[in-house]
Amino acid sequence: MPRSSKPSSADIRIRATRGWPREHGEEAPDLALTGSEKAELGRVAQIIDFRTVGSEIFSQGGDAAFTYLLADGVVRIYHTLRSGERQILAFHWPGDLFGLADHGKYVNSGENIASSRVYRFQIRKLERFLLKNPNIQDAFLVKAVYDLRNAQRQLIVMGRFNISRRLAVFLVDCSAHEHYFDQSKQILTLPMSRYDIADYLGTSAETVTRALTRLEGEGMLHRVTARDIKLQLNQLKAFIDFD
Amino acid sequence: MPRSSKPSSADIRIRATRGWPREHGEEAPDLALTGSEKAELGRVAQIIDFRTVGSEIFSQGGDAAFTYLLADGVVRIYHTLRSGERQILAFHWPGDLFGLADHGKYVNSGENIASSRVYRFQIRKLERFLLKNPNIQDAFLVKAVYDLRNAQRQLIVMGRFNISRRLAVFLVDCSAHEHYFDQSKQILTLPMSRYDIADYLGTSAETVTRALTRLEGEGMLHRVTARDIKLQLNQLKAFIDFD
DNA sequence: CGCGGCCTTGAGCCCTATCAAGGCAAGTGG
DNA sequence: CCACTTGCCTTGATAGGGCTCAAGGCCGCG
Numbered sequence: 001m002p003r004s005s006k007p008s009s010a011d012i013r014i015r016a017t018r019g020w021p022r023e024h025g026e027e028a029p030d031l032a033l034t035g036s037e038k039a040e041l042g043r044v045a046q047i048i049d050f051r052t053v054g055s056e057i058f059s060q061g062g063d064a065a066f067t068y069l070l071a072d073g074v075v076r077i078y079h080t081l082r083s084g085e086r087q088i089l090a091f092h093w094p095g096d097l098f099g100l101a102d103h104g105k106y107v108n109s110g111e112n113i114a115s116s117r118v119y120r121f122q123i124r125k126l127e128r129f130l131l132k133n134p135n136i137q138d139a140f141l142v143k144a145v146y147d148l149r150n151a152q153r154q155l156i157v158m159g160r161f162n163i164s165r166r167l168a169v170f171l172v173d174c175s176a177h178e179h180y181f182d183q184s185k186q187i188l189t190l191p192m193s194r195y196d197i198a199d200y201l202g203t204s205a206e207t208v209t210r211a212l213t214r215l216e217g218e219g220m221l222h223r224v225t226a227r228d229i230k231l232q233l234n235q236l237k238a239f240i241d242f243d
Numbered sequence: 244m245p246r247s248s249k250p251s252s253a254d255i256r257i258r259a260t261r262g263w264p265r266e267h268g269e270e271a272p273d274l275a276l277t278g279s280e281k282a283e284l285g286r287v288a289q290i291i292d293f294r295t296v297g298s299e300i301f302s303q304g305g306d307a308a309f310t311y312l313l314a315d316g317v318v319r320i321y322h323t324l325r326s327g328e329r330q331i332l333a334f335h336w337p338g339d340l341f342g343l344a345d346h347g348k349y350v351n352s353g354e355n356i357a358s359s360r361v362y363r364f365q366i367r368k369l370e371r372f373l374l375k376n377p378n379i380q381d382a383f384l385v386k387a388v389y390d391l392r393n394a395q396r397q398l399i400v401m402g403r404f405n406i407s408r409r410l411a412v413f414l415v416d417c418s419a420h421e422h423y424f425d426q427s428k429q430i431l432t433l434p435m436s437r438y439d440i441a442d443y444l445g446t447s448a449e450t451v452t453r454a455l456t457r458l459e460g461e462g463m464l465h466r467v468t469a470r471d472i473k474l475q476l477n478q479l480k481a482f483i484d485f486d
Numbered sequence: 487c488g489c490g491g492c493c494t495t496g497a498g499c500c501c502t503a504t505c506a507a508g509g510c511a512a513g514t515g516g
Numbered sequence: 517c518c519a520c521t522t523g524c525c526t527t528g529a530t531a532g533g534g535c536t537c538a539a540g541g542c543c544g545c546g
Contacts, residue, residue: 134373
């Protein structure tokens with residue numbers, strides 16, 4: 001059951017770089033918004049808490065009233081085909097914007113896969129607001145371009161990598177998010193299931209498991225538990241051999 | 244050999260919708276920019292002609308000085324991996340913006356695959372210009388989001404469709420561009436090779452041919468010549484069964 | 487302690503990649 | 517005007533990666 005509360009602009013952040021993520025597996029920094037810009041943005045926002053995992057934040061085909069900014073937690077964005085197949089298009093982490101719409105309808109669905117806190121902006125209000133605040137509008141543009149680069153990167157991964165490499169890329173990407181990666185132990189705690197990973201990588205849950213087994217056999221990782229995975233980042237990055 | 248000339252803002256257009264392409268296979272309309280906005284935008288642009296097919300407009304890893312807007316022709320955007328494999332990320336048609344960069348370097352390469360005319364904007368100038376022209380900046384934001392939706396759509400296609408369906412989607416998408424699709428004869432004239440299509444769909448040229456053979460066998464299309472293909476759009480769309 | 491969801495492993499098959507070779511069309515030079 | 521070249525397209529044979537169906541194991545929770 002989501003609860004909404006008054007906005008506190010304190011921790012408004014939009015995560016993006018003005019370019020391709022630098023060192024692969026490094027978290028992108030926040031865009032530079034001044035305190036007063038954050039405060040203004042906070043004024044057009046509501047905060048909503050999603051405590052229970054797996055609640056729908058918005059739904060494919062539903063009326064698109066809001067654009068969302070994740071403050072805390074992890075969100076999966078997915079599209080469902082008529083056949084019932086599901087493609088996960090992105091996992092979103094704190095500082096990400098989401099809620100693409102078309103002609104007033106959401107194009108995808110969004111669900112939190114960990115207890116989450118989101119800001120939401122009424123789309124019409126936000127549009128007017130951005131037109132009056134070119135610096136903030138610029139931040140949104142930079143973020144959109146950043147997401148576009150990421151989507152293109154994923155297209156490369158899907159188009160040219162086998163499942164093992166796709167998985168390796170995915171794990172390294174996840175390791176960029178401090179909250180889920182214990183730097184000292186090098187242990188990644190996955191917030192999503194094998195099915196989620198499979199639907200993101202364009203494969204099946206079984207194949208994800210098998211790819212994990214293979215990577216483990218190669219000594220690139222070690223499954224402490226199903227969701228806690230010790231990574232050998234250097235080996236994984238060498239294996240990925242991106243670019 | 245590209246030739247540059249003075250900008251004439253007459254035909255500046257940015258093709259995008261504020262949402263997911265409506266009827267699949269319909270060309271997106273231009274964003275509403277006033278005549279004076281187009282004129283202002285034209286003032287910060289140069290026009291360049293690329294007569295010979297296959298010239299490089301910009302190159303992965305090269306210093307990113309410009310953002311490009313296609314006035315005429317078709318452009319392929321691709322990324323080359325260390326292994327030499329190539330993934331085509333997009334084909335661009337008139338009204339499209341391209342030239343993503345990171346930290347001053349282009350992330351991908353761009354080449355024209357048909358005689359093309361492009362506007363180019365010096366990136367620094369463009370950024371300053373957009374900050375002073377919120378309506379135009381808004382158009383760029385809408386365009387970026389439009390491209391993001393398209394990239395996500397392609398992710399669905401790559402993640403969940405077999406090659407025949409990917410190809411069908413591709414052909415229907417191409418048929419949206421009047422200049423290459425003879426409405427009365429229902430004949431699509433492909434400006435790109437089988438290799439280009441393969442590298443876009445994440446497969447091989449042989450498999451593209453085989454998929455064409457299969458679709459032709461099903462009566463969904465007919466190869467008049469290798470590049471001229473008569474489409475049965477209704478059947479193809481039914482076969483795609485998107486959403 | 488038993489249940490249910492998630493994860494893992496196995497067997498068989500199919501789609502697609504790869505390697506190889508031949509066909510076709512356009513352009514070139516004699 | 518015709519042989520030759522070259523790039524692109526098509527078809528065939530074969531192998532293998534990944535999907536699907538099936539079943540068993542593990543863990544957290546009631």
